[in-house]
Amino acid sequence: MIPSPAHAHGFEGDRFFPPTIQTEDPFATDELSVSAQTFNNPASDDGPKTRELDMTTEFVKEIFPKFAVGVSGTYINLEPSKHTSDGSDPLPSQDGFDDISVSVKYQLWESPAHEFILSLGGEADLGGTGSKPLGVESYTTYTPTLYCGKGLGDLPNALKYLKPFALTGTVGYAIPSKSSDSNALEWGFALEYSLPYLQEHVEDLGLPHPLRDLIPLVEFHFESPTNRSGETTTGTINPGILWESKYVQVGAEAVIPINAHTGSDVGAVVQVQFYIDDLFPQVFGHPLFFGGDK
Amino acid sequence: MRYFIALVFVVACAPLAGAHAFLDHAEPKVGGVVESSPAEVKIWFTQDVSAKESRLKVFDAKGDEVDRKDAHRDPKNHSLLVATLSALPAGEYQVRWEAVCLLGHHTSGKFMFKVKTKDR
Numbered sequence: 001m002i003p004s005p006a007h008a009h010g011f012e013g014d015r016f017f018p019p020t021i022q023t024e025d026p027f028a029t030d031e032l033s034v035s036a037q038t039f040n041n042p043a044s045d046d047g048p049k050t051r052e053l054d055m056t057t058e059f060v061k062e063i064f065p066k067f068a069v070g071v072s073g074t075y076i077n078l079e080p081s082k083h084t085s086d087g088s089d090p091l092p093s094q095d096g097f098d099d100i101s102v103s104v105k106y107q108l109w110e111s112p113a114h115e116f117i118l119s120l121g122g123e124a125d126l127g128g129t130g131s132k133p134l135g136v137e138s139y140t141t142y143t144p145t146l147y148c149g150k151g152l153g154d155l156p157n158a159l160k161y162l163k164p165f166a167l168t169g170t171v172g173y174a175i176p177s178k179s180s181d182s183n184a185l186e187w188g189f190a191l192e193y194s195l196p197y198l199q200e201h202v203e204d205l206g207l208p209h210p211l212r213d214l215i216p217l218v219e220f221h222f223e224s225p226t227n228r229s230g231e232t233t234t235g236t237i238n239p240g241i242l243w244e245s246k247y248v249q250v251g252a253e254a255v256i257p258i259n260a261h262t263g264s265d266v267g268a269v270v271q272v273q274f275y276i277d278d279l280f281p282q283v284f285g286h287p288l289f290f291g292g293d294k
Numbered sequence: 295m296r297y298f299i300a301l302v303f304v305v306a307c308a309p310l311a312g313a314h315a316f317l318d319h320a321e322p323k324v325g326g327v328v329e330s331s332p333a334e335v336k337i338w339f340t341q342d343v344s345a346k347e348s349r350l351k352v353f354d355a356k357g358d359e360v361d362r363k364d365a366h367r368d369p370k371n372h373s374l375l376v377a378t379l380s381a382l383p384a385g386e387y388q389v390r391w392e393a394v395c396l397l398g399h400h401t402s403g404k405f406m407f408k409v410k411t412k413d414r
Contacts, residue, residue: 009314014403157386157406160325200317201403203325246314246340278314281397 009277013112014201015151016194017168018242021251021271022219023190024170026119026147028068028105030284031060032274039236039255039267043081047091049264051079054098062287066107070123074098076134096131105147115151115166120144122172137176143186145172153201164197174223182225188235192217196244215242219253234262238269249273314401315339315373315393322407329410331382335361339393342372347394350375355386382409 010017010027019025021035035056043049053076060070076098080091105121122144130136151166169189176183194215199207222235240253251271257263277285321336322328335352345367352361365377375391387409392402 011401196316200324201405204319204323277399281399285397285399 009275010149012110012117012149012151013115013153015115015153015166015197017117017149017151017166018192018194018215018244018249018251019273020168020190020192020217020219020242021240021253021269022221022236022238023168023188024103024145024147025168026105026107026117026149026170028062028066028107028119028121029060030062030068030277031058031070032276033058033271034274035269035271037255037267037269039257040263040265042260042262042264047080049081051081053077053079060103060105061284064289065287065291067287068105070103070105072101072103076131078134094134096134096136097129098134099125099127099130099136101125113154115149115153117147117149119147121147127177137178139176139178139181141174141176141181143172143174145170145186151197153197160202161198163202164194166192166194166197168192173226182231183227185224185226186222187224188219188221190217190219192242210243213244215244216240217242217253222258232259232261234259236262236267240269247275247279249275314399315341315343315395316401317391317393317403317405318373320389320405324405325407327408327410331409331411332379334376334378335389337375337389337391338371339373339375342396343367343375344394344396345372347392348375349390349392350377351390352377352379353388353390354382360387384409384411 010019010025010029017025017027019031019033037054039052041050041052054074056072056074058070058072060068062068074097076096078094082090101123103121103123105119107117107119109118122142125137125141127137127139147170149166149168153163155163167189170187172186174184174186192215195207195212199205199212217240219238221238222233224233225231235258237256237258238253240251242249242251253269255267255269316339318338318340322332335350337350348367350365351359354360360382361377361379365375368374368376386406388404388406390404392400394400
């Protein structure tokens with residue numbers, strides 16, 4: 001009915017896919033996010049159990065239609081456990097930046113009627129750009145990645161209460177430029193139930209704000225080394241909730257390690273996503289080049 | 295950190311003009327059941343929409359359009375789209391809408407409602 005829609009939020013057909021916290025969403029759109037995550041790293045040969053706080057900022061800009069470039073940086077605080085197993089003095093806390101990460105993404109195939117999207121891209125963690133005392137990698141790791149998303153809005157009406165469900169997922173293959181490190185399959189997915197979708201497209205249940213603006217979700221994020229024997233899959237399961245407003249999305253999740261190799265305690269992450277296409281619609285929400293008349 | 299939280303709160307509540315119009319509520323209600331054929335379908339959006347580019351259509355179960363093809367933006371309320379209907383027999387109907395905000399960003403959606411009897 002209407003030609004060349006201008007999108008910046010992650011829309012596919014009637015579906016708005018919210019940017020998720022642990023699982024990169026499949027949309028090449030303008031994004032600005034700030035997140036804080038805390039969790040405990042398990043003790044290892046390299047050191048004691050350590051409480052880690054990460055503050056991450058990511059900015060993504062659509063350069064050409066359906067093609068975006070992003071950059072992200074993380075400030076890390078490491079607080080080693082005061083209780084050392086051998087009775088030695090505890091290590092001091094450390095602060096600094098992780099390696100800078102750059103990313104690209106292209107929306108390869110879309111089916112608005114089926115709320116489906118498939119994208120290709122990847123990221124590079126630029127070795128040597130972080131703080132050396134933190135022990136960040138001095139070499140670059142490249143991770144080509146496949147991204148996808150599927151909403152269930154095309155289900156028959158007999159299953160209408162399942163329509164607000166959507167799934168997004170990523171599969172990437174991390175290739176360190178240093179051959180002594182293992183390659184790894186990085187994979188994850190997010191299952192979400194959108195109350196805004198329920199209210200707007202399925203049934204107006206009269207939910208009041210802010211309840212009608214909530215999207216409960218659970219994210220799964222894993223890393224499986226592929227060319228080293230003895231290394232096991234690590235990962236986290238992250239149940240949480242997103243709250244949508246016109247200009248920001250605020251999300252919070254628990255970070256539950258799947259095994260002792262990942263961690264021993266439950267952590268937490270909070271993220272604020274600024275919808276810069278709504279905040280500054282004259283500047284964001286359209287490609288830098290070949291965006292047409294928006 | 296306090297300043298950042300304050301910034302998020304202010305931005306979340308700021309009554310600025312955004313770039314996406316979402317469905318706020320509708321008559322008949324999304325997924326609702328009405329006793330008799332409604333005279334019109336109304337959709338209120340979360341912000342003003344373009345009168346020229348926004349659309350509202352109503353279809354019956356066979357896919358035939360049953361509105362009077364007079365969908366329009368309310369002249370007094372620019373966030374409201376209205377389409378009048380001919381008398382509808384009992385059955386299920388689908389409303390399809392497309393909203394273009396004044397800055398050109400596009401949203402779309404559809405929902406069902408049910409009419410119990412023909413009488414208005």
